[in-house]
Amino acid sequence: MADIDSGSARRTPRKRADARRNEATLLDAAAAAFVSSGVDAPVRDIAARAGVGVGTIYRHFPTRADLVVAVYRHQVEACAEAGPTLLANGGAPYVALAQWIDLFVDFLVTKHGLAEALQSDDATFETLHAYFLDRLVPVCAQLLDAAATAGEIRPDVTAFEVLRGVGNLCIGAGDPRYDARRLVELLIAGLGQPRTAGPR
Amino acid sequence: MADIDSGSARRTPRKRADARRNEATLLDAAAAAFVSSGVDAPVRDIAARAGVGVGTIYRHFPTRADLVVAVYRHQVEACAEAGPTLLANGGAPYVALAQWIDLFVDFLVTKHGLAEALQSDDATFETLHAYFLDRLVPVCAQLLDAAATAGEIRPDVTAFEVLRGVGNLCIGAGDPRYDARRLVELLIAGLGQPRTAGPR
DNA sequence: CACGATACGGAACAGTGTTCCGTTTGCCAA
DNA sequence: TTGGCAAACGGAACACTGTTCCGTATCGTG
Secondary structure, three states: HHHHHHHHHHHHOOOHHHHHHHHHHHHHHHHHHHOOOOOOOHHHHHHHOOOOOHHHHHHHHOOHHHHHHHHHHHHHHHHHHHHOOOHOOOOOOOOOHHHHHHHHHHHHHHHHHOHHHHHHHOHHHHHHHHHHHHHHHHHHHHHHHHHOOOOOOOOOOOHHHHHHHHHHHHEEEEEOOOOHHHHHHHHHHHOOOOOOOOOO | OOOHHHHHHEEEEEOHHHHHHHHHHHHHHHHHHHHOOOOOOHHHHHHHHHHHHHHHHHHOOOOOHHHHHHHHHHHHHHHHHHHHHHHHHOOHHHHHHHHHHHHHHHHHHHOOOOHHHOOOOOOOHHHHHHHHHHHHHHHHHHHHHHHHHHHOOOOOOOOHHHHHHHHOOOEEOEEEOOOOHHHHHHHHHHHHOOOOOOOO
């Protein structure tokens, strides 16, 4: 396996220098465009920023979603890895869960339009959706399980639901009259009520 | 003044017959298109359904949002009017609030793409957003106030936040793995915790 | 240094919402 | 009944998306 990999890796060891350079430039340009115009920044704008043609973007990133994933991959990975770490810190699982959700919310609210894109039913963003889910659902599930086992939250909620709900609540953060983080806290607080809903 | 008004009203009492007919046809066609393709149904599709040109749509409804508002106005009004009614029914304000939210969720989840459009930062849907807010925020505020006064929910939550949060949670209902109604229940349950979040 | 594979640029395509204006049509006065 | 004109219509055209395609330029190697 290692032989085959290194062999094929030797045969096509590295892309042409200009290609590698362009890919890096493109990632920077996209990141900058996402900050100033949101993840919906027009492809042509990103190409112009990077000083390349639009064809070059599509050669490196088959679809917009792939570009978005590439730009945010590091941060998503960091978030995913933070889950087990928080859980291992020794505190109550519910606290770890709340902290992790907070991390996730921080990530989403600082990326203008990302939450919207994530929930978009546009087939274009399917890849994006899938990547986030693949990477984060298991982590979230682990935290939920721990908290449920400890009896701290109701046991009948899925990681998918929580992630999606939290992601949805982050849509439109940026509006000063809308505090996404607070509503997420409310939702997570609701999780902590094992019995019937309602007061008293 | 009254003379001028009634005079001008008399002078142009009703639009031309074909115009009135087309407006009605258009509303029907749009409603049908929204059901089968969501509120994002292409303008050309709606025009084709109604058997008119796209120009005719824009003459009657300056923007897509106006068309959407016109189609759903009746249901939004009904929802708005249900608020005071539920509150007057004599039960606990919190129960009335929960029932009203349920009504709102019912409305949103049955309109494919409406929740998405409502939270879209697209300037096109500004009118839509504004209409829903104008009409429903006061109703929601009344219910929240009543429940807060009764000590049934925390008093520090605004109607705008709740409506927006609930609206956001309704995005993507339709996915079988995502139960929007349940998450809304969780959120509303979180509302019922006047003290600090978290278990015990 | 020359040649072939690789990568590039941007025109072209398909699909949006919206605008614009030549043509048709309904209505009212004569 | 009919003439005329304001109102309304249809749909081509525009501006803006994402995406594809291919002639051209460039890189790296023998």
